[in-house]
Amino acid sequence: MQDDFPALTLEIMDLVGDKWTLLLVYTLGEGAMRFSELKRRASPISQKMLTQTLRGLERHGMVDRSVLPTAPPQVEYALTGLGRTFLSAASVICQWTKDNLEELQAARTHFDSARLAA
Amino acid sequence: MQDDFPALTLEIMDLVGDKWTLLLVYTLGEGAMRFSELKRRASPISQKMLTQTLRGLERHGMVDRSVLPTAPPQVEYALTGLGRTFLSAASVICQWTKDNLEELQAARTHFDSARLAA
C-alpha cells in the first residue's frame, strides 16, 4: 500500500477534509433522519453547510436522499451500505482520539509553554 | 461514545483537518527522515507548508524533532509512540478508501451525470 499514500490521502481529504462531514456521518449513524432533525443534532451547523455537506456525501455514495410525498415536503437522509462501512472505519480513529485525549492535551500544553519561554 | 461525537470530530479535524498532515504521517511511517528527504517524498509540498505541518504534528506529540550536531545542521523527524498508534488507526481509513476506490468513483460519476442532465 505504501506507494498509494499520496493518492489515497488526497482521496481521503476529498471525502472528509471539510468541517462537517465526519460529524454528519456519525450523526446519521444513529439512524435515518430528516433535514431539520439533522440540523438540530449537528448544531451549530448552518443550513447552507448542511445542504452542501449532504450533497457531497450523496455524491460520494455515502448517503441516500429520499423525498417523502407529503405536504410540506419531507426529506429523509440515511447512510448507504458504503456509508456504514465507512463509519466503521472512521470509528477506529474516533476511538483512538478518545483514548488519547489526555496525552494529546498534555503534548499541546507542553509544546505551547516551551514556545512561550522562547 | 455517541455523545462525544461533536467534540471528538472537532478534535480529529484539529489533528488532520489540513491538507498535508495525513500524507506526512504516512510518509514518516516508513521511517525517520530528514527535512529535505521528507520534502522530496511528500512532493509537491512547499517548504512553508512542510515546516508548518511538522510544527503542528510536533505540537500534538505525534512527531519528534531532533537536531543533529553537524555542519551544516541536519534535522531528523520521526513518529513518536503516539504517532505510530495514530498511524495504525488511520491505516484503517486508508485501507477502506483503497478497497472502495472504484465504488466511490462510480458513485461520483453517476451523481455528476445525473446532475448534468438537470
Added chain:
DNA sequence: CCGAATCCTAGAAGATACTG
C-alpha cells in the same frame, strides 16, 4: 420544510526572497 442564491470575511495555502 427544504433548499438555492448571493454576498462577505477569515484563514489556508502557494510563491518568492532572505538567513544562520
Added chain:
DNA sequence: CAGTATCTTCTAGGATTCGG
C-alpha cells in the same frame, strides 16, 4: 540544510435573503 518572513491568491464557511 533547514528554516523564517512577507506578499498574494484562493476557497471554505458564515450571514442573510428569497423561492417552491
